[in-house]
Amino acid sequence: MANSRLHHERASLRLIKEKLECSKCDSQHLCLDSCRDEETMHALNSVTISKGPYKIGDFIYKIENQFKSLFIIQSGVIKLEKPLRDGNVYVTGFYFPGDIIGLESAGGAKYSYDAVVLDQAWVCEMPYHYFESQDPSSVLLKEHIISVYGQKLREADRLLAHDRYQTGEQRLLQFLEMLCKKLFTQNLEKTQKIQLPMSKGDIANYLGLRPESISRALQKLQRQGVIRNYKNAIEIVDMKVAKKMICRS
Amino acid sequence: MANSRLHHERASLRLIKEKLECSKCDSQHLCLDSCRDEETMHALNSVTISKGPYKIGDFIYKIENQFKSLFIIQSGVIKLEKPLRDGNVYVTGFYFPGDIIGLESAGGAKYSYDAVVLDQAWVCEMPYHYFESQDPSSVLLKEHIISVYGQKLREADRLLAHDRYQTGEQRLLQFLEMLCKKLFTQNLEKTQKIQLPMSKGDIANYLGLRPESISRALQKLQRQGVIRNYKNAIEIVDMKVAKKMICRS
DNA sequence: CGATCAATTGAGTGTGTTCAATGTCAGTGG
DNA sequence: CCACTGACATTGAACACACTCAATTGATCG
Known part of the structure; x- marks a missing residue:
């Protein structure tokens, strides 16, 4: 069951044993940016719950669960996906430390996707009923969340537009570049070798391609010397060329 | 400049000469649903501004304008599009009476798209600074807007998912069905003949296809007896078959 | 009336798919 | 320890959908 590719503990993994003070959290831009006074911080600190560790394959929430909370990712990687009637799933996104999930389910009675853990994760749960309170700190946060929604x-x-006018190869490169940013700003690593937290099938699904097409594209890019293709990793050899190839020809 | 295809006044056109009372507005589900007491209604009524008529080709807002307000469409049709560096544009959506535009720009300093009038329109302007007030009615509205965002x-x-797994023909049919719903719930018309408020080129752009592909698809569907293709209109002859064709084969 | 723009039609091309076979790796049980 | 299993990845060949490029028609407007 457990995907063993990531049994090697990532160097970046922060093991949070107890509730992390909001004032020390890496994701303050998502909530504390709304207001930084003592009182707001205290209110947030008392309403949020640190949870983990979630193991690979665990669910943060499932599609049939009642919508109750937003979750801010403190460590690990999470994918959102929706099972389709025909047994297939549709991967709608990958989320990293500092990202927030659950927003997409607001306004519905249940969650709209399964939130599946790809790399051991800790999250900060923010109960949605906090947004229904008249608490002054929540009023400011609401306003801030609206800008996050925008x-x-x-x-x-942007994704819709790009998906239309770019080839699969370009989308793949763009995805890899995004992955670089997400993983390396967190980990402060210098190398451009990416340990893929998700399967290549997941990437294909997310990009709207077949696994075969991903294989062929990676193979072609490797022949061109832009990347190196490993089993569960990809190395961007020439980021300059890669970025050039992403742009419309 | 003005697209003349719609110079025939649509029967549904409501000519609003002065500010429409919120209590009489057709789009109450967007704002008043947050709270229906006397006080909220009065607050909304005093903060919103009815504007129009906007003629075909007018802009409700332009991409370089400072983001200031949300707009609720009371009558007419509006498209959102973004000019691209290469001179092309990217059509991101069509909006109808009861819809709200501007949400996609929240959190930015400027609007993210041009809002272009396709059919003579009246709108209700809701200044964004209202959301930044502590007014109790705005607090409830904020919460409601969050669910709209969800x-x-x-x-x-859903669009992203469908774009991936459906053919152009299926997306086109789905678009036409959506148009039916949008236009006919408003106008109470019985016929399924759709006067297109947008050009077929716009439809192609929105669906991520070439105008030629739209032409060919329409022609094929007409041969099959599913639709009838006119210059600026499309008639869905057999809605049952159309709906069947939309689903995954 | 010519000018312009949208829509249509045709022929050839290409990117990504489908279907099927093979390869690789990790975990499992004899 | 080795064979078996199952999931994921790769590779090949044929096909299909939509694109590109180009020419034509049609409608509208000055």
């Missing part, structure tokens, strides 16, 4: 909508539209 | 995100993800 960003997410723009990102979704 | 819906929009889910819709965006």
Whole structure:
């Protein structure tokens, strides 16, 4: 069951044994940016719950669960996916430390996706009923969350636009570059070798391609000397060329 | 400049000469649903501004304008699009009476798209600074808007998923069915003949296809007796078959 | 009336798919 | 320890959908 590719503990893994003070959290931009006074910090600190560790294959929430909370990822990697009637699944996104999940389910009675752990994770649970309170700190946070939503909508539209005008190869490169940013700003690593937290099948699914097409694209890029393709890792040999190839020809 | 295809006034066109009372607005589900007491209604009524008529080709807002307000569409049709560096544009959506636009720009300094009028429109402007007030009515509205955002995100993800696994023909049919719903729930028309408020080129752009592909798909569907293709209109002859064709084969 | 833009139609091309076979690796049980 | 299993990845060949490029038609407008 457990995907063994990641049994090697990532150097970056922070093992949080108890509730992390909001003032020490890496994801303050998501909530504390709304207001940084003593009182707000205390309110947030008392309403949020640190949870973990979640193991590979665990669910943070499942699609049939009642929508109750947002989750901010403190460590690990999580994918959101929706099972389809025909037995297939549709991978809708990958999330990393500092990201927030659950926003996409707001306004519904249940969660809209399964949140599956890809790399051992700790999360900060923020009960949604906090947003329904008249607490002054929540009022400011609501406003802030709205701007986060705007960003997410723009990102979704950007994806739609790019998916239309880029080849599979370009989307793949763009995905790898995003992965670089997400993983390396967190880990402060210098190398560009990416240990893939997700299967190549998941990547294919997310990018709207077949696993075969991903294989062929990776193989072609390797022949061109842009990347190196490993079993569960990819190394970007020439980031400059890679970035050039992403842009419209 | 003005697209003349719609110079025939649509029967549904409501000419609002002055500010429409919130209590009489058709789009109450977007704002008043947050709270229906006297006080909230009065607060909304005093903060919103009815504007129009906007003519075909007018802009509700432009991409370089400072983000200031959300707009609820009271009548008419509006498209959102973004000019690309290469001179092309990317059409991101079509909006109808009861829809809200501007949400996608929240959190940014400027609007993220051009809002172009496709059919003579009246809108209700809701200044964004209202959301930054501590007014109790705005607190409830904020919460409501968050659930609207959740819906929009889910819709965006659904689009992404469908774009991946459906053919152009299926997406086109799905688009036409959506148009039916949007236009006919508003107009109470019985016929399934759709006067297209947007050009077929716009439809192609929105669906991520070439105009030629749209032409060919429409022609094929007409041969099959599912639709009838007119210059600026499309008639769905057999909605049952159309719906069947939309589903995954 | 010519100019312009949208829509259509045709022929050839290409990217990604489908289907099927093979390869690789980790875990499991004899 | 080795053979078996199952999931994931790779490779090949044939095919299909949508694209590109180009020419034509049609409608609208000055």
